[in-house]
Amino acid sequence: MKKVLKAVLIILLSLTFLVTAFFFGIRVFVLIADKENDKLVEEYENKTIEISDIEKLDNFFTFDDELKTSIKSCKAYFTPTAIIFTSVQCYYGSxxxxxxxxxxxKLLNKYDDLKLMSGFPSRNYLGYFEENIADRADNDFLTFIRNEEYYYSENLSDSEGMLILLSQEKGEIYFFINNF
Incomplete structure (x- = not known):
């Protein structure tokens, strides 16, 4: 009986130790992640980042393999608005x-509802009015959308919250994204 009681006590103590170690490990992980998160928030949150490297651009939104291999160059600006556990959760950019x-x-031929237009698209883009885009987009995008004619299709603007505009200059695509 004493041996059984001793074995049960050892098992209970072992389980208690394992559970305590597990929760202590989680706590340490959260503290480290929180400290790293604070550094990232201080360095990047609500600060605009200029990106001209296609590989870095891939970190902000996904595009299909065909587009990725078709990109010759990019110039984009992104502003993280929420960083949680060292990961950007919300951002906008253009x-x-x-x-x-x-x-x-291929894009010109694929979308049969493309319209040549200038200025901001007539519908409220994903709940955002012209002023919201004007406050968040970079100057090159705003100059383009206000002064140039471009091809626009509601079907081309994607479900991830990206407004896509095809310039009349062959090979130029302008975009605005609001990921929240």
Whole structure:
């Protein structure tokens, strides 16, 4: 009986130790992640980041393989608005992609509802009014949308919250994204 009681006591103490170690490990992880998160928030949150590297651009939004291989250059600006556990959860940004003519022509042929227009698209873009885009987009995007004619299709603007505009200059795509 004493041996059984001793074995049960050892098992209970072992389980208590394991549970305590597990929760202590979680606590340490959260403290470290929180400290790293605070550094990232201080360095990046609500500060605009300029991106001209396609690989870095891939960190902000996903695009299909065909587009990725078609991009010749990019100039984009992103502003993280919420960083949680060292990961950007919310951001907005805009910019210009220069793509191959083949890809550009494929887009022109794929969307039969493309309209040549200038200024801001007539509908409220995903709940955002012209003023909201004007406050958040970079100057190149705003100059383009206000002064140039471009091809626009509601079907081309994607479900991830990206407004996509095709310039009349072959191979130039302008975009605005609000990921929240």
């Amino acid at each position: 910019g210009k992609l220069t793509v191959t003519e083949d890809y550009y022509n």
